[in-house]
Amino acid sequence: MKAIVTLIFVLFIGFAAQAQENTAExxxxxxxxxxxxxTAEENKVARLYRFKNSRIKKELSFKTKKSASKLA
Known part of the structure; x- marks a missing residue:
């Protein structure tokens, strides 16, 4: 009975959706x-780091609580 009611409901929604009027584009x-x-050229200052990509390596080397090892 539940399956029949569900099927009728889905069909009703489908027919109602197709009955809508299409609007012009x-x-x-x-x-x-x-x-x-x-482009206007300005005096730009480049920052020098001691190690290449140090800021990127610092950002990528973060650790989460789940990455910590657990003792069994």
């Missing part, structure tokens, strides 16, 4: 913009 107007290729 709305066209969107595009706006053209120019690309600026000139």
């Amino acid at each position: 709305v066209k969107v107007e595009t706006a053209a913009k120019e690309i600026v290729t000139e």
Whole structure:
């Protein structure tokens, strides 16, 4: 009985979804913009680290509680 009611409910929802009116597609107007290729050069300072990629290695070497070993 439960299976029959479920099947009727699913079919009812399917028919109701197909009975909806389709709306016409709305066209969107595009706006053209120019690309600026000139950039203003500024004095940039590069930071020097003692070891290459030290900040990246520090961020990737984190440990979580689950990664800690447990004694059995």
